[in-house]
Amino acid sequence: MILVVGATGQLGGLIARMLLDQGKPVRILVRPASAYEPLVAAGARAVTGDLKDPDSLVAACQGVDAVVTTANSVSRGGEDTVASVDDAGNANLIEAAAAASVRHFVFTSALGADPEHLMPFLKAKGQTERRLRTSGMTWTVLQPNLYMDTWIPAVVGPALARQPVTLVGEGLRQHSMVAARDVASYAVTAIDHPEALGQTLFIGGAHPVTWRDVVCAFEAELGREIPVRTIEPGEPVPGLPEVVKPLLAALDTYDSPMDMTQLSAQYGVRPTTLLEFVHGFVTTSRQAAGWARGAPMRGRLQR
Ligand SMILES: NC(=O)c1ccc[n+]([C@@H]2O[C@H](COP(=O)([O-])OP(=O)(O)OC[C@H]3O[C@@H](n4cnc5c(N)ncnc54)[C@H](OP(=O)(O)O)[C@@H]3O)[C@@H](O)[C@H]2O)c1
Numbered sequence: 179m180i181l182v183v184g185a186t187g188q189l190g191g192l193i194a195r196m197l198l199d200q201g202k203p204v205r206i207l208v209r210p211a212s213a214y215e216p217l218v219a220a221g222a223r224a225v226t227g228d229l230k231d232p233d234s235l236v237a238a239c240q241g242v243d244a245v246v247t248t249a250n251s252v253s254r255g256g257e258d259t260v261a262s263v264d265d266a267g268n269a270n271l272i273e274a275a276a277a278a279s280v281r282h283f284v285f286t287s288a289l290g291a292d293p294e295h296l297m298p299f300l301k302a303k304g305q306t307e308r309r310l311r312t313s314g315m316t317w318t319v320l321q322p323n324l325y326m327d328t329w330i331p332a333v334v335g336p337a338l339a340r341q342p343v344t345l346v347g348e349g350l351r352q353h354s355m356v357a358a359r360d361v362a363s364y365a366v367t368a369i370d371h372p373e374a375l376g377q378t379l380f381i382g383g384a385h386p387v388t389w390r391d392v393v394c395a396f397e398a399e400l401g402r403e404i405p406v407r408t409i410e411p412g413e414p415v416p417g418l419p420e421v422v423k424p425l426l427a428a429l430d431t432y433d434s435p436m437d438m439t440q441l442s443a444q445y446g447v448r449p450t451t452l453l454e455f456v457h458g459f460v461t462t463s464r465q466a467a468g469w470a471r472g473a474p475m476r477g478r479l480q481r
Contacts, residue, residue, distance in 0.1 A: 179241055180369065181205045181280075183229070183271060184248035185222065186212035188327060189286065192362035193246055194222055200366070207238050207249075229267025230257065235274035244282040244369050245275045252299065264302035269309055276313045282375070284318045284368055285310050286361075289380065289434065291321060307378075318374045320365060322381040323434055326455045327358040330392055331463075332418060333426070334404075337396050338463055342405040344415050346423070347430030349389030349408065354382030354436035357450035367445045382436030384449035395456040 180197055184190030185206035194217050197204045204222045208214040218224050227234030229249055239245065251263035268285070275283055291303035310317045334343050364381055368374035390406075397404050409415070411427030418426075438449055 179203045179205055179243055181207065181238060181242045181245045183207045183245065185217055186214050187248055189358050189361055190248035192359055193248065193365050195220065196362055196366045198222060205242065229271055230262050232270040232274065235271055236277065239274045239278035239280060242278060242280050244284065245280050246284040246365055246369065247271060248286040260298045260302050264299060265305060268306040272309050272313050276315050280315055282316045282369060283310060284320065284365055286320045286365065289321045289323045316375050318368045319378040320361065320381060321378055322356055322361045323436060324353055324355045325358045326355045326383065329355065330455065331459065333389065334392050334396050336417065337400065337404045338460065342407050343393055345389050345406060345408050346411055346415065346426040347408065351430055352386035352388055352433045352435050353429060354386045354434055356381055356383040357455050360447055360450050363447045364445050371445065373444065379441060380436060382438050384451045386435035387452050391452060395452050399456050399460045
């Protein structure tokens with residue numbers, strides 16, 4: 179039995195579906211208010227619980243062979259905070275899994291995680307990695323770069339509704355953005371991959387891309403020029419929440435190119451290219467009801 183924690187989110191949902199498609203027995207930790215029914219209809223067994231409630235995790239981990247967690251507090255809010263979920267909640271889950279003799283624990287961290295990081299979120303990820311490595315369980319840590327699925331719709335999505343794109347800084351920094359489905363493929367393969375045991379996988383996309391490259395890809399897909407305006411770090415970004423501002427500003431201070439040649443061959447993952455992602459995103463958005471108002475495009479970072 180594989181327990182997926184975070185299955186009602188973007189990456190966790192992809193992982194749960196891939197495992198079900200492979201015919202694996204899947205248990206998902208869910209909270210009553212989340213939309214988990216489609217996964218149950220697809221064959222997953224739901225167990226109610228919360229990372230903030232250690233007792234619920236004891237029950238969820240019983241009889242489990244592997245845990246894969248993608249849960250995090252960023253898009254939730256309320257009582258779900260970095261301290262309660264990404265730090266204490268993950269510690270609760272590791273403790274419950276170790277007590278239940280789980281064989282393999284796959285943790286989704288983030289590129290740059292460090293127990294001494296100044297950003298609380300990356301610090302909590304780093305501290306969780308450290309706890310996991312000393313938990314006694316076999317572990318795999320995923321350190322993905324930025325997800326195309328999260329960031330591209332938020333920043334360049336307005337172009338679909340013929341609105342200008344706003345870039346913080348010049349948008350010339352190179353980042354190896356990765357499609358969430360590629361990260362899901364690494365996670366699913368890692369569960370039974372002998373070379374994944376005790377390893378940290380640094381996961382990026384097919385090629386490093388700049389925000390200017392992303393705009394060009396949209397221009398090619400839409401067949402028209404997209405107006406771009408640049409703003410200084412700290413200025414408000416129209417349509418995006420305050421919490422995103424420092425993150426977008428930070429992206430204009432460093433490059434994060436990654437060469438995925440070796441890891442993608444080792445795990446059999448063909449990295450999704452920028453053009454493939456943009457084509458899929460534009461097609462899906464056009465099909466979705468109400469896309470012209472821009473609603474489905476920026477939703478992920480606005481919850
Ligand atoms: N997006 C990126 O660019 C990026 C880059 C690198 C790494 N990552 C990492 O990738 C992972 C997946 O990201 P994502 O964007 O797919 O996440 P997401 O869509 O925001 O999903 C969050 C998940 O966490 C669950 N969750 C939150 N608080 C919980 C709690 N107290 N108890 C139980 N479950 C809880 C949510 O359940 P409910 O539905 O019940 O709220 C949901 O299933 C995260 O760990 C993230 O840090 C993301």
